[in-house]
Amino acid sequence: MPIVILHPQQFSCIVVFGPPAEIFYVIMSVTCRFLSGGLLHRATSCVSMTTSRNACFSNARMHWIRQIGTKANTPAVSTRPVNLTYDVFDGKGDNTPLVFLHGLFGSKSNFHSIAKSLVQRTGRKVLTVDARNHGKSTHSPIITYEAMTNDLTQLLAQLRIGKCVLIGHSMGGKVAMTTALMQPSLVERLVVVDISPAQTTPLTNFPAYIQAMKEVKVPKDVPRSTARRLAEDQLRQLVKERSVRQFLLTNLTEEEGQYSWRVNLDAISNHLQDIMNFPAFNTSYEGPTLFLGGTNSAYISSEDYPEIQRLFPCADIQYIPDASHWIHADKPLDFISSISTFLQS
Template structure:
């Protein structure tokens, strides 16, 4: 059974989640917390009197959405007998748009999501950008997280592949040229993303606004273009000051460069109880090798 529930777009006004000022990393600033859209996947059929396990919160990567993790969320809910919340991060999917897009604000949105839905001791799973968001939440608020699964990213400052800038340019071209058909958009994008699976992934964000003959991206391309450099950063610099001393699994694609061996000592300083599993595939390892990824996740969580 798939139960879809979506929070209303906008800023939280619940007393526990209103706009607040808090100290974050090294400076104090007002943090704008957004209500995140999500899908809830529960195991089916649910047996009489069955007590489900602790929740899993699944965070997608840059240009992705909760839809990317639908199949994996269903499989994990089924195999682990745990509810899985697949979340749209700000400026993605059905969640609200905001010009501020950095790991501080992304993490605050997720922390608010956990508080608002009263999710205790969840597992956070995040891919790429979502991995850094999950790591940030775990390091900021260890009591709120039971364990962590970071997929193909590390807690380091590391430049994004130049491909991401190309994807942005391609998406802008699609809107500027006024593409009317998916095939027209795909043809424009070929110059920026030769690989068909990547084009298909990016074009999942393409929609036709009501009453318009032109296609538009549902993600705010300009906001995300302005945020690319911030997505390469990691907000914590000194593992002597903050540490997540609970189990953590780092899954990396064997053909990806985002988790080079040189990052492992840094991972170990921030996450001293970490494990690493290599899965055959590239950066989009969840979709490229779903069975191997699922096996790694299930085995890790069944140890707990």
């Protein structure tokens, strides 16, 4: 049975559906927002929330729910896992498989060439995975590191992988860190690529990228090459770097002549602060860990070292010369060599 919450001062309401426990969380967080005067800004508006598989909580509500998590050292997850798409590159060896997690606006295909090389070099099975709201994985209004860890945990269970080597780049690196801290028994080794457990907002221009992507309009039934050119022309005003435009354009898809973005821009925009931040943990991951940065990138700085050592006491921090944030694209051979060496150490 739905519950309707009326704003005491505005002509607005919130309709809440779902199990009693989840409705309770929503009511309490909405009440807090009403008291602070920050939830509804339009005089006549009505928001519908369905607290089911894809419950839609804002950043503030997610933060409030995490604060009352049932486990003292583990943030609570407010949404059920979604199905993830993945590719498998089979190796002949019996060693623990490698699992690659891409960054924001990326996909599992970002690591295909790297995966093939590592299969040949190590003999291990390699998986590349699409995160929720990316690639061909299921869309959800929620995109937090706790939720993405839940997705990955479910996938590994479905594939009967009891332990893996997690390798994550940027956003994927934060998913990998969160998984190691929340589910350490699943992670034999951890590789974090050009990211740290610190806030990354000052280093990014993602709000402009999202705005530019939302404003792109491509006519129906034009050739794909024309669609890409038109989309890039429209992105150019806000996205100055050609390499970034080309990266974003990998998300342009066509279905029945209609072009759209395969990433869930609304969810990413609504949870961008969650993506830029990192959950608070009082636990640590004791397994072998490699933080691999690029010398031309500022995502892993000396200011991050104390927090890295607190959460990952067995971490080794290395840098690849002349590499930017996209280390695996700039220096693929050095990247592969660093991972291979780490696996043998």
